[in-house]
Amino acid sequence: MNIGIIGLGLMGGSLAKAVKRYGIAKKVYGFTNSEKNKKDILDLNLVDELVDLETLKKVSDVIILAIPVDAIIGMFPNFLDIDENTTIIDMGSTKGYIVKNIPAKIRKNFIAAHPMTGTEKSGPKAAIDDLYEGKTVVFCDLEDNGNLHVNKAFKIFQAIGMRIVVMDSNQHDIHACFMSHLPHILSFSLANTVMSHEDPKSIIALAAGGFKDMSRIAKSSPRMWGDIFKQNKKNLLASIDLFESQLQNARKMVEEDNYEDLEKWMKKANTLHEIL
């Protein structure tokens, strides 16, 4: 089959590498509207051919959307004339808002997926060989998709080494919020706490593993994360409030020298690692 990838940054570029490496696609086509990225995509040889959108729609058996979540919504009108056998897969980090807005005419074709993987980097040069290897991909609301399309999607993601999980899009958005969206806004907040100090350089000179790990994802793309926070606003606000109540609880125990309860609270946090 031919695979067309729209957006060839970290996610799309790494997917292009993976489907080529595993010989899944006869040909990999790419489309980007970023002039800046075109040269990098060609230099890195990420796709067999960069084409315009209309060509990509005609030559691809599967079209994969690897663009920010608001841009996914913006693409819908372009797919209204798609062939009934063409599969469209979006890889956005939010699912509820996207699924709710898929035009009825392409609902059977349009697979809502979220590969739970990434790095803090973005753009074609961020593409890496094994981004998807051994990771989990979540598919949502598959009951509204045609079997032909579900099968093609499963085939591709399993072939590049992913484990499939299926869930309701609303449930996905809650889970992804705790596992990804909340950690990102906390990491941005931590980075800005330090950057707002009068002398961040001398503080950061002492950075070790803990701070480095906690601030790594504060390097992520503001454009991409703004869209995600917007589309998952309700869950994000709720998860921030849950986090706040934990942090305020800890703050209170420190302030009141209640180190016995604080130790119990930390022991509870330790139990995370019986699961993870």
Next chain:
Amino acid sequence: MNIGIIGLGLMGGSLAKAVKRYGIAKKVYGFTNSEKNKKDILDLNLVDELVDLETLKKVSDVIILAIPVDAIIGMFPNFLDIDENTTIIDMGSTKGYIVKNIPAKIRKNFIAAHPMTGTEKSGPKAAIDDLYEGKTVVFCDLEDNGNLHVNKAFKIFQAIGMRIVVMDSNQHDIHACFMSHLPHILSFSLANTVMSHEDPKSIIALAAGGFKDMSRIAKSSPRMWGDIFKQNKKNLLASIDLFESQLQNARKMVEEDNYEDLEKWMKKANTLHEIL
């Protein structure tokens, strides 16, 4: 010289490995009051000999305290009869409270150090070969130490591959708070946010790099961190408040759909990585 290490967990055990590997000590002595750890220390061959405290004081040219910060304070009375040429180095994560409480009689001997390194693990089995390699060690308030002692301390830590930074103990406690203590309480809070959900297992099934990195240090020892939070209480509370104002600011921008300012805020967070 002979080095005596009190406490042979992650920090002390790794130091024993390092000084042996670099041939810095003629003999490495160890002392622990944990019966549970004694067998592991001997099985792992971390020291040449486990001795009692009085013996360790007599045979060591340098005594290193690698125990929780409250236990360091508790050890002071044991060192009042120390030889004037014996150096004592504490490796605690807080410095202000410790320095303030060093008995005058041993002030020249007692070097306040903080190697900025660690992992989330604890105990003798957590000891690793290269924990100190290429990392930074902070020495505080050296103006109150004798040159003999400062020179011995510098020699040891440089020989195991560390870079030396010198600062005032109060300044250290602020910097270490931002780089280590605040990140730890945030990580504990994030872990407890998820563990307090009705179904943490199904959520954690989707964990990827971001959450894993942000929750790693939530596995750290509650005993050790309770002591650190207690000794650095003032700075910790202040840094939590600074973090809170960043997170609340972000929350407000999301709530009010002010994505333009939110993007600017995230771009500021990105600038951390021009330094780190």
